Amino acid sequence: MRIENEPKLDFKDVLIRPKRSTLSSRSEVDINHTFRFLHTGRTWTGFPLIAANMDVTGTIPMARALAGFGAMVALHKYYPPEDLIAFFREGEGARNTFYTIGTNEADWEKFALVKRQVAVPFICLDVANGYTERFVEMVAQAREQNPDSVIMAGNVVTGDMTEALLLAGADIVKVGIGPGSVCTTRKMTGVGYPQLSAVIECADAAHGLKGQVCADGGCTVPGDIAKAYGGGADFVMLGGMLAGHDECEGEIRHEERGGERVPVSMVFYGMSSDTAMNKYSGGVAKYRASEGKTVEVPYRGPVDATMQEITGGVRSMMTYIGATKLKEVPKRTTFVRVGAQLNTVFGG
Template sequence: MRIETDFKLDFKDVLIRPKRSTLGSRSEVDINRTFRFRSGIDWTGFPLVAANMDVTGSMGMAVALSSFGAMTALHKHYPVEKLIEFFGREDTSNVFFSLGTTESDREKLAAVKQHARIDKICLDVANGYTEKFVQLVSEIRDENPEAVIMAGNVVTGDMTEALILAGADIIKVGIGPGSVCTTRKMTGVGYPQLSAIIECADAAHGLKGYVCADGGCTVPGDIAKAYGAGADFVMLGGMLAGHDECEGEIEYEERDGERVAVGMTFYGMSSDTAMQRYSGGVAGYRASEGKTVRVPYRGPVTHTMQEITGGVRSMMTYIGAMRLKEVPKRTSFVMVGAQLNNIFGS
């Protein structure tokens, strides 16, 4: 048994210290980044990714976020025919094809590739620490030499390095921080997300790889902190839930004789809801590690994206970063006991 005594941090534990700046306006900063991946693909855009959950990782979300230069990891439950039709278009450069570890997932990818070009792949499991997963990353790289591969999830530098060496371009970082994830409650396993990003980013960047912070962001300021910690990409689930572009079940109420949308169902992909829908229930050898919640209906995702991009732009002016790539070098975190004045509510 071993106890690590050095302090680990989450988003709630820090604020970003402002610095003297020559920037005069949020309009002067550039929130886009250009990446060159080892596969030879170049990509330029705002490095935000809608999570590959079957509520947020929708085709409608992909179209909406693309207008902001942001990305979407489609959920893995679309039928082959619909995926062929979608990826047959010319506007999928900001879209990841998602798959898990089953043979049927790999067969679906192969079937779609016969009819459409897939140049971004999200290889997603809850536990990225198994030797089987490392081997799978290597096999997917061999089968897709020209694709960008995002793989995870992990929270430590050693496995970040292992997955990059196996062939991944982007490592997905996060175990348990998501709003509808109960892994920490059910297993006791996890890692504070800010420290996980810092440590995994250090490991990835030493090998010319990248990291995607997956989970834990509840407000635009958390996204800003993730970039400051070294995240190259930030993946969002709960912050993008409840919008028109999602595929969750919308709830309605009668108000003054009119039917009004008031909420939407949102659930983790290891929840009872997801396993009932796709696997016929929770298998006897496992427990649910996700929850099902009702989030308020929030209309089109455009307003939320404007808040996010505006928050990131403002952060950059506070620390004097003209380009998003400069943010980690311009970021100093200060530990705090509290962040917000909630006298009038949160």
């Protein structure tokens, strides 16, 4: 047993210090970013935000909607092959979409079936625990079999495993254990790492190898997304912040109001929750426990308004620190430790 005494930080522990700037308007900044990927040499340009591969948010309608913002989606892994083949035959939306694969053989068999019919430019290899040797081997296998695809793999929270996954064949490493809004891993296992420090440390390791990282989880407001970019995240993945929209596939709850039946909330749950395991795996296996919760989030209509808030918040952050391009943000970010962020006299 050992104790690390150096403080580790979450998004709530810091603010970004403003800097003198020549920018006079949010319209002057560019929130798109161009990446060249480590193993393929391919490039991609867009707003580097990804809807999480949860079955509520990682949907085909979400992919089509976010494509209009230049953003991405990691599709959930429960679509039938015919739906995936039809979607990847489309144009713009499919070019900004990750195909998600888990660890079981059925996932790989379905992927092989889809890949025989269509090109899959982006692959997300998704496990809760990216620290196993089996997962490293899975990344290497995926790279060998898909030399032209960009591969995102995770999740991890430390620099050593970030390097290991990049060397095994990942282009992007997904960072985060336990920070998600409907994840209870930290409660159930005591395992985790404060998300901002995880992003900073993993980004430092990845960038030394010319790879990228995706901050997965922990963002609750647009300012947290801004902090993730400031900490070195190349991509930011969102689940809860994108839940509750028309483009999601969660169960919608209605109420009678004025004689009309109106939507008021949507069910949202973690993919390691008993809700998800009952839906897809026949229940919680005897050797494990649920590590997710099920909640209701307010119904929020089309996702466009939320994306406008997110992009607007990122643009505003960039004007405060004088960053004309998104890629400049980490170099112009100074974090300030705080005891509190918000004046909550009129609520949160």
